[in-house]
Amino acid sequence: MVKVGIVGGTGYTGVELLRLLAQHPEAEVTVITSRSEDGVKVCDMFPNLRGHYDHLAFSVPDAATLGACDVVFFATPHGVAHALAGELLAAGTRVIDLSADFRLENADEWAKWYGQPHGAPELLSEAVYGLPEVNRERIKGARLIAVPGCYPTATQLGFLPLLEKGLADATRLIADCKSGVSGAGRAAKIGSLFTEAGENMMAYAVKGHRHLPEVSQGLRRAAKGPVGLTFVPHLTPMIRGIHATLYATVADTGIDVQRLYEDRYANEPFVDVMPAGSHPETRSVRGANICRIAVHRPEGGDLVVVLSVIDNLVKGASGQALQNMNILFGLDERLGLSSPALLP
Amino acid sequence: MVKVGIVGGTGYTGVELLRLLAQHPEAEVTVITSRSEDGVKVCDMFPNLRGHYDHLAFSVPDAATLGACDVVFFATPHGVAHALAGELLAAGTRVIDLSADFRLENADEWAKWYGQPHGAPELLSEAVYGLPEVNRERIKGARLIAVPGCYPTATQLGFLPLLEKGLADATRLIADCKSGVSGAGRAAKIGSLFTEAGENMMAYAVKGHRHLPEVSQGLRRAAKGPVGLTFVPHLTPMIRGIHATLYATVADTGIDVQRLYEDRYANEPFVDVMPAGSHPETRSVRGANICRIAVHRPEGGDLVVVLSVIDNLVKGASGQALQNMNILFGLDERLGLSSPALLP
Amino acid sequence: MVKVGIVGGTGYTGVELLRLLAQHPEAEVTVITSRSEDGVKVCDMFPNLRGHYDHLAFSVPDAATLGACDVVFFATPHGVAHALAGELLAAGTRVIDLSADFRLENADEWAKWYGQPHGAPELLSEAVYGLPEVNRERIKGARLIAVPGCYPTATQLGFLPLLEKGLADATRLIADCKSGVSGAGRAAKIGSLFTEAGENMMAYAVKGHRHLPEVSQGLRRAAKGPVGLTFVPHLTPMIRGIHATLYATVADTGIDVQRLYEDRYANEPFVDVMPAGSHPETRSVRGANICRIAVHRPEGGDLVVVLSVIDNLVKGASGQALQNMNILFGLDERLGLSSPALLP
Amino acid sequence: MVKVGIVGGTGYTGVELLRLLAQHPEAEVTVITSRSEDGVKVCDMFPNLRGHYDHLAFSVPDAATLGACDVVFFATPHGVAHALAGELLAAGTRVIDLSADFRLENADEWAKWYGQPHGAPELLSEAVYGLPEVNRERIKGARLIAVPGCYPTATQLGFLPLLEKGLADATRLIADCKSGVSGAGRAAKIGSLFTEAGENMMAYAVKGHRHLPEVSQGLRRAAKGPVGLTFVPHLTPMIRGIHATLYATVADTGIDVQRLYEDRYANEPFVDVMPAGSHPETRSVRGANICRIAVHRPEGGDLVVVLSVIDNLVKGASGQALQNMNILFGLDERLGLSSPALLP
Structure with missing residues (x-):
């Protein structure tokens, strides 16, 4: 069972990760963070999750707690993962970043488009761009994955x-x-x-x-x-x-x-x-x-x-992030991702 | 030609007043206020008004300028009209308030529901509840009209x-x-x-x-x-x-x-x-x-x-406000208000 | 593995049954009928099902084929189940009807509201109204279930x-x-x-x-x-x-x-x-x-x-139908029905 | 006052013509046709028109009645105007066709795209493509106008x-x-x-x-x-x-x-x-x-x-049709067309 942490779970990619992980047989969310919603139960913020995560509550991000996870997803605005990723990698935790923080290989170009210096340029060389259809083999051994936009x-x-x-x-x-x-x-x-x-x-x-x-x-x-x-x-x-x-x-x-x-x-x-x-x-x-x-x-x-x-929230974000997790941990790539689309 | 002022024109009742007044043959908007958008042209904020109000820009509310109008509409959050209405009435300007400020006859009840003291209780006795189907005669002679919600x-x-x-x-x-x-x-x-x-x-x-x-x-x-x-x-x-x-x-x-x-x-x-x-x-x-x-x-x-x-924005707000204006100034009650609904 | 047939699968309750059954570990759709779409693959009509039912095609309803199923769902307009249900029950197949055909206990009242005589009044006494929160025990032994509207x-x-x-x-x-x-x-x-x-x-x-x-x-x-x-x-x-x-x-x-x-x-x-x-x-x-x-x-x-x-398509139709199926066949009532809602 | 007829007024371009014409000071709808809705009042089909056309009802198209109009709009599927336009032109009535019948100058190309022979190729040479920004001068003298799609x-x-x-x-x-x-x-x-x-x-x-x-x-x-x-x-x-x-x-x-x-x-x-x-x-x-x-x-x-x-229903259809009518009859081109857009 993969122990999962989520940083910044109050946005749409956060709730989508939770929705998909609720169906994943080999993963378990053990911690989810939010500075603004500390103590709030996720199912009070997202009522679709009632009955699925009745005891999971947001907590303030903490490197020790997150570091105890096998993998941490960042579902945060740009800039946040820069600050925390290095520490988690050092603790042996894999990082799957849904934000734009590690998508561009060139720190200067990142700085130009995001209007601030890149916060962790030393990690860029090992970040793998998580598009499985191109990088499946590299994802398998990655420690840090940048999920495509x-x-x-x-x-x-x-x-x-x-x-x-x-x-x-x-x-x-x-x-x-x-x-x-x-x-x-x-x-x-x-x-x-x-x-x-x-x-x-x-x-x-x-x-x-x-x-x-x-x-x-x-x-x-x-x-x-x-x-x-x-x-x-x-x-x-x-x-x-x-x-x-x-x-x-x-x-x-x-x-x-x-x-x-x-x-x-x-x-x-x-x-x-x-x-x-x-x-x-x-x-x-x-x-x-x-x-x-x-x-x-x-x-x-x-x-x-x-x-x-x-x-955009699934193959364009949270679903693709899980696909990366499955590859990373040697699981069946389709685990938790095989539900048909909702139509109509 | 009725000279019209609008206080707080950046919301939906404001733009709706402008849309309707653009078709009114006997009224003309001479001033529209917004503290936050001072200097911005209304058609830059609301592009549907391009070609209709190409020279009208928001200005900071000012009692003298507003007092030169025949009538001033308040399209503001509650509390704003309390502060300004008295001054305008003293200047001989009629006030048509689209907010809740003068709808309740009892100042204490207003305070209870709006969580703050009523700012102009002395005006309540003369405020007319602007539902023409009930109060048409009283509206004719009114100085201060509270447009229903x-x-x-x-x-x-x-x-x-x-x-x-x-x-x-x-x-x-x-x-x-x-x-x-x-x-x-x-x-x-x-x-x-x-x-x-x-x-x-x-x-x-x-x-x-x-x-x-x-x-x-x-x-x-x-x-x-x-x-x-x-x-x-x-x-x-x-x-x-x-x-x-x-x-x-x-x-x-x-x-x-x-x-x-x-x-x-x-x-x-x-x-x-x-x-x-x-x-x-x-x-x-x-x-x-x-x-x-x-x-x-x-x-x-x-x-x-x-x-x-x-x-809700027409008979429930700005249209009804204009209906009140028409009654107040002895105009045909339907002036500027006779367009069919947009369907589909 | 429960062998499932679906009569009239071209409507929304039909595609919703297919969506839910694609996730059900103990059931398998073996036949789906439609007179108008005979030969058309379900995933050509409902592209969300591509990759899930790539070989399942609509066929003309046929009592022998349907009678080989353990259970047949009717996702049809009213009147259709009247004609077929008796034959299927005689063949030992359970019937779960999503239409209104067996919901009213009184055939005359049915006739009054639906503008035609009831086509199978002899089955009304054994039809169980499939609201599990009221009738769970009766559902367990039922042969014919009328899924509530x-x-x-x-x-x-x-x-x-x-x-x-x-x-x-x-x-x-x-x-x-x-x-x-x-x-x-x-x-x-x-x-x-x-x-x-x-x-x-x-x-x-x-x-x-x-x-x-x-x-x-x-x-x-x-x-x-x-x-x-x-x-x-x-x-x-x-x-x-x-x-x-x-x-x-x-x-x-x-x-x-x-x-x-x-x-x-x-x-x-x-x-x-x-x-x-x-x-x-x-x-x-x-x-x-x-x-x-x-x-x-x-x-x-x-x-x-x-x-x-x-x-309305899940607890109000196809999901509740599956809940009935689970109860009927002694399966865990939640099987195939535990996905969180899609939000946003 | 321009006497207006509308053929085929039960679609969206028909009701939009009625909505716009209700505001037009120099035009009056005297006849509107529909084979299927003969006798039905337009305001019973389109309740937004209640209070505007309370006595206008659909009638079966009839060349004599339509021929008494100054102008007839066709708001019909393709093919209908082919059959009627010639007769109306002979009666001295101007025709403004909102359908595709006279938009293509080449009858063969029309036949290819619409899957049937062109029904009035003899009129193509005089049909004017009603895009005022290109053809304003030609529109002024036209008898037959093809409103662009x-x-x-x-x-x-x-x-x-x-x-x-x-x-x-x-x-x-x-x-x-x-x-x-x-x-x-x-x-x-x-x-x-x-x-x-x-x-x-x-x-x-x-x-x-x-x-x-x-x-x-x-x-x-x-x-x-x-x-x-x-x-x-x-x-x-x-x-x-x-x-x-x-x-x-x-x-x-x-x-x-x-x-x-x-x-x-x-x-x-x-x-x-x-x-x-x-x-x-x-x-x-x-x-x-x-x-x-x-x-x-x-x-x-x-x-x-x-x-x-x-x-698409205004500048892309009915509004542009009226713009053509204004040009054709020497009216101010903006007559009846100057309302601001509805936003929000």
């Missing part, structure tokens, strides 16, 4: 088959992404109000979104060369879900893109390449740890359109 | 015909009310997030809601006697709209309730008694200054079920 | 503690119920369109809803006497969920209603009595087989307000 | 400034468009149910959408040359609104795209070029006849991203 997961999984084979022009990629509002977190912001985000569609951060350098880094690794990506995120009036609509130009219009994608993900338990002509729906992955992909080439031209959907 | 408007209009005629047991009334999220205002609260209020229905404040004393006061006046009201508000996943489902027991099952309601509101421009058997929809009043009512008596019993719907 | 489940569980003890006036009960749109089924109806049901709240069927006789029958059994119930259903802009707001008058204001409810449901795995003062949210039960209840007595009066929420 | 309006207005000046590569254009569900009309379709389209985002018709040839034709005219457009529409969980995200490559990165757009639309009453860096929201145009546009060039590269939003 939601947009980056949907976008990379959508572009990888083309880029790894060098079939697309990596310098002219477009990712037009649509996210549900839970991507903005459980924070009291005007723009996330039901009355503001409901019945509305809008692009945001066209000038530059923090997920851009992360996606670009991942695509560069796949393409083994420079990448030019235009990333336009949109806020969509739904709670969960990301729909990435990806555009790439191919040199050879003779390639069988359907087969390319099917082959690439044939052995991946959590990537579903749908039949040719499909249009994946975000609701088909709601609550499930799966990325569904369809690939089109309208009118047989040289522009490939990839449709890639995930639940 | 959203729940109170839907509930009172629904109960009035029965209570005024003494046909229902006033001591056993139930109001089961459902409100859209805009009723909670444009405030950054966790509970109003899209991710919290969406795809969810819940009751709240069953123990006691601030609108309860206001409704009870209005119903007492109608019944000319004591009233017992159970008021259960619910948060509903829609932006606008209140649906009040009202239950009252009648002594005489022989009365023609349909005709009773039709007669009571025959000359009211903004109350629509629908045909027998109807189920009014909140969307049928979206954006419109109208209350639609249907009255049922299931299985011919002694329990009357009244369905009463309004747009 | 969604409104009836939320309403009965909310009223039962008061009525069984004779504490409330059973002749003056009110159930003001709010349902998500999935309660209307997966049928192409104008009124269920996103554009019609979205951003809208409305009552419907105030004159008389088909669930009224079912609820009344259940409440009569609990009260052991006549019942007068006013039932007002409302269509709410959410996909899943029922919120029943229940009003009952008690004779003795000295009773401890909180304790009454806690005691009544102390041993029930799927009824959660929340702490005093709570307001259960429908999202706290989304996707989960649980009814959460809070009980209030505003201002300490004689009117008790009960708030009762379920997911 | 919703996607085509948002997309063309977004691309026009670049293409008219030859600044973008017209052969590599991408339109990633997001539409509210009302774009699918008021038809009972499974895919448009609240339970299917709610909390969901999906692309559709990636292989080819009927609006593609219309947009391409318009862009060709602007570019005065061949056009290559990839058009990917998405269904978005909101009632109204289209958000077009447009991608075009420019040869010269020195051009001031902000100024280009501002200059192009400087005198257009219904196109709003927002300040540099803006992200237009669909709710900022809800119910209003306006297209709001923002133009970006991320990181100063050669890819221009244009964000263009409209209300």
